[in-house]
Amino acid sequence: MALWLSVLIGAGYGLLVLLAPSGMDTMPEMSEVMGSHASGLAAVLGADGQVQVMGSYLLVMAPALLGALVGIIATLTLPGVVADDVSGGGIEVLLASPIPRRNLFQAYLGAGLVLAGASWMAATFSFAVAVALSTLFTDASVTMTVPYVLALVVLPLSMGIWSATITLFGALLYPRALESRAGMNGGPIRLLAIMPTLFAVPSVVFLDRWILPALGAVLLTTLVASILITDLTARRFRSTRLLGT
DSSP states (O other), rough: OOHHHHHHHHHHHHHHHHOOOOOGGGGGHHHHHHHHHHHEEEEEOTTTOOOOOOHHHHTTTTHHHHHHHHHHHHHHHHHHHHHHHHHTTHHHHHHHHHHHHOHHHHHHHHHHHHHHHHHHHHHHHHHHHHHHHHHSSSOOEEEEOHHHHHHHHHHHHHHHHHHHHHHHHHHHHOOOGSGGGGGGTHHHHHHHHHTTTHHHHHHHHOOGGGHHHHHHOOOOOOOOHHHHHHHHHHHOOOOHHHOOO
16 A cells, blocks of 8 residues: 555656646746755756746655655554564564564564665656656656755655654554554654654755755764664663553
8 A cells, every 4th residue: 555655646746846837937936945946956947948946846855755755654664563563472472582682673673664665666766757758748858966866865765764763662662652542643753753854855955055965964864863773772672561552
């Protein structure tokens, strides 16, 4: 279900980029907000070679949108992986085995990242196909820079790692914080998991000249935080708390 949803979102957004209403480009406010930034990383050009501001803005926002999608999917799928092992008794067997807890939790994290990564690839592929097909049937064309392509990879990867790590932390240490009755269909844990997506938007749109250092900082920070949180989870984990929920 998540893969099909990712395909639909990616394809729909790709079509929207090329078919965005050109009349909105004549609004002065849109040009002031997006004109100088949108064409720095990627741009949609009309038949006359002029930058289509609205389409370019939507194109530049694609890495942040895909990052949000990957983050949300990670928060939805990983608790199910842990819950299946808890209800089936599999986690009790794993905890009783000589496997270090840190390695066990890293395996759970890897499972969540595989599911989120598959959704990201499906969304990115359908987005690219939709954009390519749209250029064949319209007079528009698309230009992309290397930093933009890197952003398409780094931002979703970083958001996926962070969301999966925080969700695993909540699922193992504070499982009740992920229940729907906690609010927001998952309470504060899921909210914390997707919160960095809010910072991904300005890093792409408003830091076009500093995008490479920004992407490096985002990825490095995410990796370090993931390692520290996984280690903290292994140290503070108590099986009675998880099995008693």
